[in-house]
Amino acid sequence: MAFKVGLLGLGTVGTGTVKILLDPAQRNPLLKDVVLHRVGVRSLHKPREVDLPPDCLTTDLAAIVSDPEVDIVVELIGGIEPARSLILEAIDHRKHVVTANKALIALHGEEIFEAAAEAGVYVLLEAAVGGGIPVIEPLKQSLCANRIQSISGIVNGTTNYILTRMQKEGGSFLDMLEAAQHLGYAEADPTADVDGWDAADKIAILASLAFGERVRRSEVYSEGIRQVTTTDILYADRLGFVIKLLALAHRVTPPTAEPDQPHVIDIRVHPTLVAKGHPLASVNGVYNAILVEGDPIGQVMFYGPGAGAGPTASAVMSDVLNIAALLTVERGNSAMVSATVSAAVSAAPRSDAPPVLDPLLACTYHRYCTIASMEETHNRFYARLQANDQPGVIGQLGTCFGQHGVSLESVVQLENTGDRATIVVVTHEVREGDFWQAIGDITALDCIDEVANVLRVL
Numbered sequence: 001m002a003f004k005v006g007l008l009g010l011g012t013v014g015t016g017t018v019k020i021l022l023d024p025a026q027r028n029p030l031l032k033d034v035v036l037h038r039v040g041v042r043s044l045h046k047p048r049e050v051d052l053p054p055d056c057l058t059t060d061l062a063a064i065v066s067d068p069e070v071d072i073v074v075e076l077i078g079g080i081e082p083a084r085s086l087i088l089e090a091i092d093h094r095k096h097v098v099t100a101n102k103a104l105i106a107l108h109g110e111e112i113f114e115a116a117a118e119a120g121v122y123v124l125l126e127a128a129v130g131g132g133i134p135v136i137e138p139l140k141q142s143l144c145a146n147r148i149q150s151i152s153g154i155v156n157g158t159t160n161y162i163l164t165r166m167q168k169e170g171g172s173f174l175d176m177l178e179a180a181q182h183l184g185y186a187e188a189d190p191t192a193d194v195d196g197w198d199a200a201d202k203i204a205i206l207a208s209l210a211f212g213e214r215v216r217r218s219e220v221y222s223e224g225i226r227q228v229t230t231t232d233i234l235y236a237d238r239l240g241f242v243i244k245l246l247a248l249a250h251r252v253t254p255p256t257a258e259p260d261q262p263h264v265i266d267i268r269v270h271p272t273l274v275a276k277g278h279p280l281a282s283v284n285g286v287y288n289a290i291l292v293e294g295d296p297i298g299q300v301m302f303y304g305p306g307a308g309a310g311p312t313a314s315a316v317m318s319d320v321l322n323i324a325a326l327l328t329v330e331r332g333n334s335a336m337v338s339a340t341v342s343a344a345v346s347a348a349p350r351s352d353a354p355p356v357l358d359p360l361l362a363c364t365y366h367r368y369c370t371i372a373s374m375e376e377t378h379n380r381f382y383a384r385l386q387a388n389d390q391p392g393v394i395g396q397l398g399t400c401f402g403q404h405g406v407s408l409e410s411v412v413q414l415e416n417t418g419d420r421a422t423i424v425v426v427t428h429e430v431r432e433g434d435f436w437q438a439i440g441d442i443t444a445l446d447c448i449d450e451v452a453n454v455l456r457v458l
């Protein structure tokens, strides 16, 4: 019983996927039933790392998604269009879909999953978050009995790779970005990685799976890592922290709230000082980790390679095999029915209703959650200030923070050059809006040259 795959894209992840498909030895036996039928690319003349069967490669991607022989369409071209239209067309032709495209799912998930539910097909996306780390299916299935309270993690391999190398080698941001691009970790436009949009796509997807309600991608607050300097990395280190780009989501609504009201979710992405003893602090390089807190499980952490050809292809192929397994059961059952129930069944009226989907595998959320305004969230902060090195400066800072109810955990003067001083402040947890009002007043003080950087602290 063969299942035919129509693959869209033969770049980093597409190539990794073909390598698994063409080398089934000692993997799951079901892989032998999965056949690579067509591969769609932009250019037929690029050198490729894999030897494809003759006539497999095409630039006509529309023909792949409507090909009657294709059972599963694997979308690995990335971006919004033409990926969105091709996936919708594939669904319309009743193909199951596997995608690694978090940007598309975060933005157009509602349209895609509603079309899939109507057509009775699956759209699976294990590769879209955490690369090779199994996290989407565990959230949908293994943790489904839990009430999830929070998800926090490092979900972008490129920025974690850059920050780790900046920390360990003091290298320049641009050199490290180039290395991440060369290794195939970065998006086609690496702005999505560096500015936190890729991590925001991923936390929007994780939060909707964890909390059972859709998240409007446009409402997810995100800051990238451009403003993180080697000076901040050094000062953070002296204070006992490392700096990581964290994606955070937690349910603000208590479990006792009315079930018909949408949940309020605090969700954001920003560079964060993480205490060296925290489990996320030692996640380095291209590795990702996702810490889930639920009731009754407590804490569970998923860890592994978050980007790159092989790990991401491992996740893509797990989805393909999940679908192949379901199709094996479906075809086996219908063969049994047609063999045993003959005349009576064939005389009955045929139903065109789509097949019923496994509710733990399909994503069928019907309402949007409410996102808490950033001003109302509570955070700890690190602020690096340039000031006059004169008596009373620290007192004035303390007064300004105090007037806005911001309590300080530590204030240290880390460096002096001539009559200038660098002061680093770490606050206790405060209301975000109050902190920024205090910073506004501090900026206006005569003794302060500038607030050079502000970062949040976990």
Ligand SMILES: NC(=O)C1=CN([C@@H]2O[C@H](COP(=O)(O)OP(=O)(O)OC[C@H]3O[C@@H](n4cnc5c(N)ncnc54)[C@H](OP(=O)(O)O)[C@@H]3O)[C@@H](O)[C@H]2O)C=CC1
Pocket: 008, 009, 010, 011, 012, 013, 014, 040, 041, 042, 043, 044, 046, 059, 061, 075, 076, 077, 078, 079, 081, 082, 100, 101, 102, 103, 127, 128, 131, 184, 185, 186, 187, 188, 306, 307, 308, 309, 312
């Ligand atoms: N790289 C990674 O580590 C990870 C990537 N992802 C996601 O996987 C997806 C693919 O990423 P990646 O493999 O890195 O991307 P690449 O840029 O390496 O590959 C893209 C492929 O798609 C083809 N393609 C792009 N646009 C078109 C088009 N309009 N028509 C036809 N073919 C097209 C390209 O063709 P050609 O080869 O001819 O140029 C290329 O083969 C993205 O959604 C990405 O976000 C997810 C997790 C990790």
Ligand SMILES: N[C@@H](CC=O)C(=O)O
Pocket: 128, 129, 130, 131, 155, 156, 157, 158, 159, 185, 186, 187, 193, 198, 306, 307, 308
């Ligand atoms: N560009 C992404 C690729 C995987 O999703 C990353 O760096 O994490």
Ligand code: NA
Pocket: 126, 127, 128, 129, 130, 131, 132, 133, 134, 135, 136, 315
């Ligand atoms: Na994954």
